[in-house]
Each structure stands twice: as structure tokens, then as C-alpha cells.
Amino acid sequence: MSELSVSHLLGIKDLTPKDISFIFDTADHFKEVINRPIKKVPSLRDITIANLFFENSTRTRLSFELAQKRLSADVVNFSAASSSVKKGETLVDTVNNILAMKVDMVVMRHPLAGAGVYLSKKVDSVIINAGDGAHEHPTQALLDSYSIRQELGEVAGKKVVIVGDILHSRVALSNIYALQKMGAEVKVCGPKTLIPKYIESLGVSVELNLEKALKWCDVANMLRVQNERMDISYFPSTREYVDQYQLNAGVLQKIDKEILIMHPGPINRGVEITSEIADSSNAIILDQVENGVAVRMAVMYLLASKIK
Amino acid sequence: MDIILKSTFVDPCLLCIFDLGVFTTYNYTMNPKVLLTSKEIDIILHRLACQLIENHLDFSNTVLIGLQPRGVFVTQRIAQLLTDCYGVKDLKIGSLDTTFFSDDFRRKGSPLQANKTLIDFIVEDKNVVFIDDVLYTGRSVRAALTAIQSFGRPSSIEFLTFIDRRFSRHLPIMPNYKGRKVDAIADERVEVRWRENQGEDIVYLVK
Incomplete structure (x- = not known):
């Protein structure tokens, strides 16, 4: 080329x-x-x-x-x-x-x-x-796929779940395009209110249960909850979001397998991901x-x- | 007689003591023309290896750096001779890509695709020998002189080229070591093939 x-x-x-x-x-x-x-x-x-x-x-x-x-x-x-x-x-x-x-x-x-x-x-x-x-947000998606390629050898055939606020996320849309073009399988996971209505038409599957999504994937890309773009309340409380969708040691223990953890930043520590996991060896946030x-x-x- | 080759079958160790005034002339009517055969290439490589030893002795403070993409083959071959035939130990070799340092970026025909740079040693205060297969305009050597500065300040830099195409320089660059001088006109191309990537050692003049 x-x-x-x-x-x-x-x-x-x-x-x-x-x-x-x-x-x-x-x-x-x-x-x-x-x-x-x-x-x-x-x-x-x-x-x-x-x-x-x-x-x-x-x-x-x-x-x-x-x-x-x-x-x-x-x-x-x-x-x-x-x-x-x-x-x-x-x-x-x-x-x-x-x-x-x-x-x-x-x-x-x-x-x-x-x-x-x-x-x-x-x-x-x-x-x-x-x-x-x-x-x-094309350069973010490119660097995310590039980081997956660097860590796992290739993007093709990998299963990637994007977790969190899919509705307001430009990172999610660009990532879906990039991952699919490189041959990865993509799932989105989050509260139903933060998943766009016709997202399946992009060829991605939807999973509302975080544990099931993590069991399926090789890579979890955790998105930030974009409070600044939310004009209404999309979930009852941060505490409920944390309870259902936070990536923490407890949920990772349940899935009993090693997955790559990514986050485009800035991290809301203690909301979508705990500090313990964000700083763990499986997280490649600073490599990104x-x-x-x-x-x-x-x-x-x-x-x-x-x-x- | 298309190829005039003096001292082809002389012991390679003797060759290093002469500055070979040989160069190749050719007949334009045949295409492509064989400039050097595998045997001749082998003899020239031995001579270049011996000339390097003359100046660098045990290579304790010298590093060989092949210029990408094609200088790496000459470098590997010379390094192999130095190690296997002349007993040089712990030879440091690397490769340097000059794509990002090229002065023809955004000019027609300049390649965008880079090659691997691998220099896993310090070049600060070292004697660096750049190695390439064909010296033509001198622009890639100019780029290499800038690129190497990213890795430190060498004590000295020398340049070895397997083929020196004379009368085609755009810049005042001369090799310290040359395998064979070739006089060719601008629309001719000297193609050096190495057995590692193209199955045979041979040098053609392609019109």
C-alpha cells in the first residue's frame, strides 16, 4: 500500500x-x-x-x-x-x-x-x-485497536465488549467501526437507557448483564459515564450503576479468566472501574x-x- | 567482452591491500546485463571485510549499521564473514531506516512506507560504519547522517557501499569503502540481488 x-x-x-x-x-x-x-x-x-x-x-x-x-x-x-x-x-x-x-x-x-x-x-x-x-473519535478508536493488536498479536477474531455509556460515546461508535473492519466481534453492555435503540443494525450484539459479557470477551473497554452530556437521568443513581456495571475484583473473580482491560480516559475511579483494577497488570490504560x-x-x- | 574484471580470482586476503582501480564497463545492447556473478560478489565481500579489519582491528569500538531496506543484506553478509572467517567476536550490527528523515517527503515518488530500525546499543563515541548496497545520489546517506544523531553522537562515521555508481551524486558524499565502481547512465538501474531475499547473489545492470 x-x-x-x-x-x-x-x-x-x-x-x-x-x-x-x-x-x-x-x-x-x-x-x-x-x-x-x-x-x-x-x-x-x-x-x-x-x-x-x-x-x-x-x-x-x-x-x-x-x-x-x-x-x-x-x-x-x-x-x-x-x-x-x-x-x-x-x-x-x-x-x-x-x-x-x-x-x-x-x-x-x-x-x-x-x-x-x-x-x-x-x-x-x-x-x-x-x-x-x-x-x-477516530484516533481514539485507532489507538484502541492498535493497543489490542500490540497486546494480543492481532485484532481479527478477538471478542471485545464495550461497557458503559454507549449512547453518548463517540469512542464507542468509532471503536465499533474499527474493530469490525479489523475482523473483531463486538458486543456492547450497559444500562438499557444508555444503549442506542438500533445499535444492532451496526452488527453488534447487546448484553445487559456485565458478568455474562465479561465471560464472553477477550477485551473489555470500559467507557466513562458522560454526565456532562446527560440532560436527563438515565439511571436511578450512581450507586446503582456501580452495583450493576462497575468493573471490580469481585466480578473479575467470578468470570475466572484473564481479560485485557482498556479505558479511553479520563477515568471516574470508583464508578465504572475501581482503582485496584485500573492499576492492575491486566489494564493497559497507560499503554493506550x-x-x-x-x-x-x-x-x-x-x-x-x-x-x- | 562486456565485463572487464581484473583480479577476479585472486586470494581475497590479498585484495584488501590494493585500492582496486577496477570498474565495470558494459555493452548497452544486452538487457539485463550481468555485472557481477556470485563468485565475484563473494570475493568483493571478503575484500571489504578485510579492509574493515585493517581500520577497525577487533571492532571493540565499532558498530556496523545497514541502511534499510537493502543495505541490511550486505551488512549481514559482511558481519558473517568477519565472524566466521576472520574471528571477530561480539560484533555489533544494527539497521537504520531513513524514510522519516528523507528530504523528498511529499515529492513525487517518495515512498511513505518505513522499514524497521534496530539499534539496540549506544552509538555515543562509537565508530559507526554505514553499509548500503548501491550509492547513487547520496541522499539516503545524507538522511542517515541526520537519523543516526537520534541515537547519540558517534566518534566517527564511515560509509561502505557495495556498488558505487559514479557521476550520479547530488550531494558531496564519497564512500570510504567500495566494492565495485559502476558507470551507468541515468535511466539505467543497478540491481543487486542477494540469495537471502531473491534466491541468488548477482548484480545486474537493467535498462
């Missing part, structure tokens, strides 16, 4: 399995680079990237910024809180103003689903979606963070090759 089939990374849905494998193979090399004494390559030295975060983010923004700096790109950061967006400027105007300063690539997080797709049609720049509302930089370097390197 000589290049990606897409010119933007708006969602996993647009990628082919070959694209994903190409990103993973390239990420392998970048992972070696970021473990060198000097962790930098000059590939993107003539590329300028704008990170536009219209919604809060810590690890994704840091991970992107670090990946850009490791690739020697010039980086400008923008957060909505301190911008003219507050003064009523439209998204396209904001971005076109930034592009007028000769920016080649835009990494954008936005609270509205489809913001990346919209922008890619309106402006002349490579767009990378760093999360758009409850739609997609390390892999995130390598995967994002691969994505930006491969997309930058298309900038003429």
Missing part, C-alpha cells in the same frame, strides 16, 4: 481495513522513534498544523500536540474559551481566518456531530477529527496513552503526504 484512500480523517467509517493496517504498520515505526534518546523526526518540518479545540480536552490535545512536535511540525493552538467564537464568529470564518495564515492541516474537536465533515467541504485544508459530539502518540504521528504523517 502506498498511500491512504482518504484525504481527511473524519471518521473510521471512511477508512478501509487496508488503510487501518497501513496506519498501524507506520505507527509501529513511530513507536520505535518515540523510544529513541532523541524522539524527533523531521518529516513534517514544512507543515503547519492548527489544533482547534471547541470543546475541552486534556489528553487528546496533548497527545496530538506531542505527536506534531515529534514530527517537527509547527503548531498553533486554539481553544474556544478564549476566542472570537464567543463574539459570534462562525466555524467556517474562524477556520478560514486561521488558514489565511498558511496553515496546512487542522485538528478539530467540536461539540457538534458532523462538524469535521462540514468543515472538510468548506475549507481547503486537511482535516483530522479529534472528536465531534457523540459521533466519532503511549500508543496514542505513535498512532497520531502515523495519521498526520500519512495525511501530510497528500498536501501538495
